[in-house]
Amino acid sequence: MKSEWVASKLREHIADEHWPIGTRLPTEPELAATHGVGINTVRRAVGILVDEGIVVRQQGSGTYVAARPAPTGRRLIGVLVPSTSYYYPRVIEGIERALTAAGAGVILASSENQPGLEHVQIRRMLDSGAEGLILVPNLNVMDDPQAHIEALRKLPVPYVLVERRPPMPEPDDPTSYVVTNHVGGVHTAVRHLVGLGHSRIGFVGRVRTGTGDIVAEGFERAVRAMGVERVPEAVVRRTAWTAEELFDFARDCRDRRVSAVFCHGDRDAAALVVQARRLGLRVPDDLALVAYDDDVVDLTDPPLTAVAPPKPEVGALAAELLLRRIDDPASPAHRIELQPRLVIRSSCGGTATPS
Known part of the structure; x- marks a missing residue:
C-alpha cells in the first residue's frame, strides 16, 4: 500500500535524524507533494507512525517527532x-x-x-x-x-x-x-576562585532543574568549608533569569564588593557578562565568573571558565x-x-x- 511506503520513508528520515526528536514534520500537503501521493495517503501514513509512538499530533500546531524508530535485528x-x-x-x-x-x-x-x-x-x-x-x-x-x-x-x-x-x-x-559529582565540581570551582584571591563570591542559581538543588548545596558547602564570606543579596536562585534581574544582581555585586560569581549554568553566565558591562564592570578584572555545564562557553566574550561534567x-x-x-x-x-x-x-x- 502507498501509505505503508510513505510511512517507511518517513521512518527513514526520522531514523537518520533528518528530523530530530521535537521537530515538527512538514505539512501534509508538503509531504504529499514530496512523495507524489495524495493527502489522504499521507494522513494514513502519519497515522501509522502515531500508532507506533514515533510522532505525535498536537491540535492546532502540527505533527512532531516523539521518538526514533526502533532498529531491527539487534x-x-x-x-x-x-x-x-x-x-x-x-x-x-x-x-x-x-x-x-x-x-x-x-x-x-x-x-x-x-x-x-x-x-x-x-x-x-x-x-x-x-x-x-x-x-x-x-x-x-x-x-x-x-x-x-x-x-x-x-x-x-x-x-x-x-x-x-x-x-x-x-x-x-x-x-x-x-x-x-556536581557537589565536588562546585567545590573545585569555588576553591579556584578563592585561590585567585576572592573572598566575597556570589551565586547565580536555578530552581526546579534536574541539578539545581545539588549545585546550590555544593556552593553552600564550599563557601562554609573555605571561609568565604556569604553575601545574601548575591546568592540568588530563580526559575528563570531575565536580563533586568541579572542587571540588578550585577549591581548588587558591585555595591557589596562581590568580586566573583559562580553561575549555574553557561547561558546565565553569558548573559551576566552583558549586564555587568552595562554597569561598566569588566570581566574578569572587576567581576570574575565561573559557570557550570560547559555547553555554550565558546560563544561568549570572554570565554567562560566552566565546570565540565564528563x-x-x-x-x-x-x-x-x-x-x-x-x-x-x-x-x-x-x-x-x-x-x-x-x-x-x-x-x-x-x-x-x-x-
Whole structure:
C-alpha cells in the first residue's frame, strides 16, 4: 500500500535524524507533494507512525517527532532524556557509542520535562522491544520523587538511572545509577576562585532543574568549608533569569564588593557578562565568573571558565552497566559517581587549562 511506503520513508528520515526528536514534520500537503501521493495517503501514513509512538499530533500546531524508530535485528535499549537540546546531547553520544560498540541499537525518546509524557515514552519503548532502559526521570518536578523511583522497580526490564539518584533511599535500595559529582565540581570551582584571591563570591542559581538543588548545596558547602564570606543579596536562585534581574544582581555585586560569581549554568553566565558591562564592570578584572555545564562557553566574550561534567563518559558507563545487568540479572547494583573537571578560560582571570 502507498501509505505503508510513505510511512517507511518517513521512518527513514526520522531514523537518520533528518528530523530530530521535537521537530515538527512538514505539512501534509508538503509531504504529499514530496512523495507524489495524495493527502489522504499521507494522513494514513502519519497515522501509522502515531500508532507506533514515533510522532505525535498536537491540535492546532502540527505533527512532531516523539521518538526514533526502533532498529531491527539487534538488541534494543531504550533511552529517555528530559531534553535533546541541552546538556544531554553529549550524554546520548556516549550512550550510543557504547551501545554501537556492543552491537546494540537505541530507541531514543524525550519526555520534554513532563512527568506524564515520561510514562508514555517508557511504555512506547517497551512496546517497541526495548530489553533495557537508561532513564533520566523528571524527579525535580514531581511531588513525590522517591515514590517514582520505587515504582520503577516494577518495570519488566533492567534499568539504570543517569544523572539522577534516589532522593531518600533505604540502605538496601537496589537502584543502579551513574551520576556526576556536581557537589565536588562546585567545590573545585569555588576553591579556584578563592585561590585567585576572592573572598566575597556570589551565586547565580536555578530552581526546579534536574541539578539545581545539588549545585546550590555544593556552593553552600564550599563557601562554609573555605571561609568565604556569604553575601545574601548575591546568592540568588530563580526559575528563570531575565536580563533586568541579572542587571540588578550585577549591581548588587558591585555595591557589596562581590568580586566573583559562580553561575549555574553557561547561558546565565553569558548573559551576566552583558549586564555587568552595562554597569561598566569588566570581566574578569572587576567581576570574575565561573559557570557550570560547559555547553555554550565558546560563544561568549570572554570565554567562560566552566565546570565540565564528563557527559560522554557518564552515558557510556550507564550503557555498559545496563548491558551487564541484562546479561546477568543477578549482578549487584552499582552506584557510580564521576568527578567533573574545571576548564579554565579568560572569564576568571586565571591561567588557561592546556588544550
